[in-house]
Amino acid sequence: MRVTGVRMDERHVLRMLELGIRVGGLVRVTQRSNFGGRVIAIGTGRIAIDAATAQSITVRAAEPNTHGEQS
């Protein structure tokens, strides 16, 4: 999936960037965990994010024929 937006304040958007989550970047969910948390893969790295953070990141399918935003 490709990140289309990070709806957070500037400080946290920058922290997400530092962790590798940036608009235009590719991510995929490798694990759904308790309380709505997610583990996402960015290349070979793995980042754990809580439900609220996951909801603030919008993505769209990276495949050429699939569109539509989801969070």
Place this chain on the structure above:
Amino acid sequence: MSADIKPEESMNTVGCAACCGHGDGGPKPAHTGDTGHDGHDDMVSMPTAPTRWRLERLFDAIRFGRAPSADADADCHHGSGGGHTLTGETARRVVFVGNPNVGKSTLFNSLLGAGARVMNAPGTTVLVERGRLDMTGKPGIPESSAGIWDIIDTPGTYSLLPQSPDERVAAQAAAGIDGMPAPDALVAVLDATNLVRSLYFLAGVLELGRPVVVALSMNDLARRQGDDIDPQTLSQALDGVPVIAIDPRTGEGTDSLMRTVAGNFDGTPLPHGLRLMHAGNDEELATMVREGADRRFDWAAGIIHRLGLDHAGRETVSDRIDRVLLNPWLGVPVFLAVMYLVFQATTTLAGPMQDWFDVTVRGWLTDGIDAVMSLFGPGATSGWVHGLIVDGLLDGVITVATFIPPMGIMFIMLSLLEDCGYLARAAFVMDRLMRALGLDGRAFLPIVVGFGCNLPGLAATRTLTDSRQRVMVGMLIPFASCSARLSVYLVLAYAFFRSTAGLVVFLMYVISIVLILAIGVLLRHTVFRDLKPEPFAMVLPPYQWPKAVALVRSVLIRLWGFLRGASSIIISVIIALWLLASIPATAAAGGFGHVEDVHDSVYGVVADAVAPVFAPAGFGDWHASAALITGFVAKEVVVGSMSQSYNISSTGDQTEQQQGQGALGDKLRESFDESSGGHGRAAAIAFLLFVLAYTPCLATVAELKRQFGRRVAAGSVALGLAVAYVLAVVAFQLLRLVM
């Protein structure tokens, strides 16, 4: 201020002279002339040299306990980074920086061993490790770089734009700003399994303009993931910034790393696409880091692309393990099972070893001391010197020794959990539950362990990456009802509430949990107001097998740190209490060291003086206050102290239940009934609540002081006493209406 470097200029060497505009000891960076500034102008926004020198000396003086040298200029040889040895010789300052969980501290430990000192960064509770290496005569170290190296390990950070006090200290130490000494070289520890993020961080570090050597870790894991990164190739991609592959757990590559640092104090290249930052303080650095973020990320992505590492990655073994350990249904039960194991290890496993120190070793040493002292005549073993050595000094030493097993086991468990990669998962699993207190999921472990013994609980606070969280959890742990308090609960519960004794003890644990939550909320809205819940986003390191050598090394270093830090306080207070109990206060009490009845000693006088304070709580009786004073040292000795004060001879093998229902119970009921005006049961509950909430033991205070400083330790003692007193008084005043 930011210098716009043209491609051909960016290859120029930048060195320690970039931070030493006033000195002539090092080469000036060629870029300074090209950017329209001379070397001195580049330093305009930084503190003036003499100011910074004073700050450095103060830092050294505080950290190493030596007087600041008056001779400032004589030391300016390598930029402003030099620390100073005892002889006044300049020390090279090498600062280790990197993301969390990349093996930075393991690398530091393998280099420094027990020579490292853990200390708070000036004016903070942030822990920084520091140690000195004498590089003189070491193979491959040029003479010009020999001498003392001052090595500093900073807290792990994702950015030079800090979001916590720990990250701020790391950024300040790397940049040499805001009173932190400027480094002569930076060792950037990069994670080969996550090179994009590591390179982004490296970009910021390189833009500081100090000599930088890259230590590439986690290479074996990266290889397993299909990314074999050749250090030479990476170095070429970084336009010549030296890269050394290391394995901090085995020490592989560390010699080569140190040789490379030694050969690069004069400067390392600034790669194409990066620009020098000239920040003189926190705000300037933050602005520059913020403004150049996209540029640095693009640079990092470009390097990854050139190395052919920009693939999506594939499913790894760690992903498969996480499918179980982070499963929505299994995550919490697995975590609780791990907690149960840690709890059992620090209590059940440690118990017999503690007894061995307390009984067997104490017996051996007492016999040995008796044998030596009997050489000085038959009277020597009954004199006060013998009492001082056996009941004062030896008791203190044994008290310290009894904490070795739980602390050692805790350190082993922590190292195992950290090294294998589970601790980061634990933080994730428990995050939601701890969030109400403004803490992250990792705070759960120290508190749970605290219910076994507070001391290893405090040791476990080091897993928290935010120093404010560490301090807050450190202040909450004393309210976790440790197993030592259980002996007091049992004796009083059986003495006053025979048939419902179990319920009373159970309620003490429930109250302990309620207290932790209530005090947590109170602290979070007062002292720790700035500890707001942050969005949770944490890097999960790949799982790996812990290495025995690194594990043993880190356990021994931590254990030694505890013994060195806590033993002096514990031993000296125990000797002081022995002295109080040995000084006769009445004419008939006997001689010094031979006071028959403790009530006739100065200790008894102090207990008498304190007793009225507890009258509103129903136990304003010297026996109770004497037991509470002894309980400040350790809760294990409260029951013994009570027996002693009531002159009850105990065989030592009676259970708490037998003691509570026997002679001690009778005496307790008698004196509590008297001091409470007939409401003995209400006074007993009040006493139990006081025991639950006030300072758990001297060792805890010593550990709080060692980890967080005098102020936090004193604050924790004051908080415990205040909460305990209010609880006891309120409980007694309410319960006496019904009991």
